[in-house]
Amino acid sequence: MERMYAFTATSGNYGFNFGQEGVSGHFIVTAVLIPESALISAEIDIKEIRKRD
Numbered sequence: 001m002e003r004m005y006a007f008t009a010t011s012g013n014y015g016f017n018f019g020q021e022g023v024s025g026h027f028i029v030t031a032v033l034i035p036e037s038a039l040i041s042a043e044i045d046i047k048e049i050r051k052r053d
Contacts, residue, residue: 003036 012027034042 005034005036005039007032007034 008029008031010027010029012024014027015023017023
């Protein structure tokens with residue numbers, strides 16, 4: 001079985017107290033799974049996307 005790499009990020013209110021004033025009403029968790037055989041290709045693609053900004 002091929003090794004997989006997971007890259008994660010979170011954003012928003014960690015306390016889940018969404019009713020509090022000034023606090024984000026959302027909590028978002030994202031993950032990208034990349035097989036080891038695609039890591040170099042993914043890195044190249046990411047660098048190209050970053051150049052667009």
